[in-house]
Amino acid sequence: MTDNTIIIIGAGGSIANAFLREQHNRFPAHNLITISRNVHDKIADNHQHFQCDNSEQQIQAVTQSLSTVVKTAQSITVFNGQLHNEAFSPEKRLEDINEHYLSWILKANTITPMLWLKYIGQRLGPKSRCVITFLSARVASIDDNELGGWYAYRASKAALNMAVKTASIELARRAKYCKCVLFHPGTTDTNLSKPFQKNVPEGKLFTPNFVAQQLSTLITTRDINGQVDYIDWQGKAINW
Template sequence: MAERASAVIVGASGGIGAAFEAVLVEEGGFEVVHGFARSRSGAQHLDLLDEESIAAAAAHVARGPQPRLVIVATGILHETGRAPEKALRELDAGWLAKVHAVNAIGPALVAKHFLPLLPRSGRGVFAALSARVGSISDNHLGGWHGYRASKAALNMLVRTLAIEEKRRNDRTIVVALHPGTVDTALSRPFQGHVQPGRLFDTERAALQLLDVIEDLKAPDSGKLFDYEGKEIPF
């Protein structure tokens, strides 16, 4: 990475986000690693449902070394009393709105405020955690309506943002990343169905995705990649 470069992790209090932050701090390469989360206070506070907090976080980053890596490591699949929908009859307008707000609208607003901070020349990366189940072409089981739809929306936003960003800097890479099944609170209720060797701890997941990011090239912008660097069709 270039001298005086910084990295940004949005969702740094979550399992994968915290691992991203720890690995980037430990491995170096960035003068500053900014970790933002809803649960953090002061300059490290960022709530995806509050655009003012996103703008304030971006302004804080803008006062330091220029960011060359922004990772949005956030997402919601379930919460207390609310599981992913298994059938049409379980659809609820309020829950659909919340899932889209966190999984698609929030990352889009982060891009709105943070993409302009990336270099106007040279390599910069904006990556958002998505999911294979957000691939329309890969949907063969149905169910999980809100989560699938919100991640599909995120994938489309990534594609659209990549096209626009290319006009500003054709070396910026905007991508969606599928981390696989990671041992976090998000996946815990569903880990019983995971094949042996396919449940990753958070540090391994972060390292795998950072390796993927490191290998990305400008033509990869606007696409969805899994933890092995394989493209997942939208």
């Protein structure tokens, strides 16, 4: 039981905007639903937007109002995430760890996506057929961590990975035709990565449009097997 609805959460960012347009290009007749803190320009008559401040109360209210379409959606993609702000940057050493930065980034990268999954998951059922995708990062990999640093960001994304992995076990019982994906987009030319682009190898700084195209292809080719996929922009598995 799948309708032609695509839901994009955290739709205000560069990758999310590119993904919205890519999905519209691929599926022009599909219903598009975007959710973000701010007003979002509609790109088509079949595009509906909801504002949400990411408090649990509003997340619950929005998912309740979308209860029917969530149950039958084709894909739900959660783009919420942060790395730095005017006050904080990723830590280079233990002495840089800051309680306020940790709290802020855990809220953005772990708590908010999991609240969305909490209320989305309540509305999925045995007949739902949906790919639910979250933006993760390669630096969340415990096996792959050979450089150190970036304590809060690594921890928040690793926590997201574990939480989604855990949720996928439950969804395999309650909505066995749904699939969770953790997606590493690579270094993309966005505000999030701008302070860190100078050391990116040539050809490895991707445009949002390229990442959106890769993600759009990957979520339509997932094997619905009750497992969560932790993959990069090429579709290659990342070690946990």
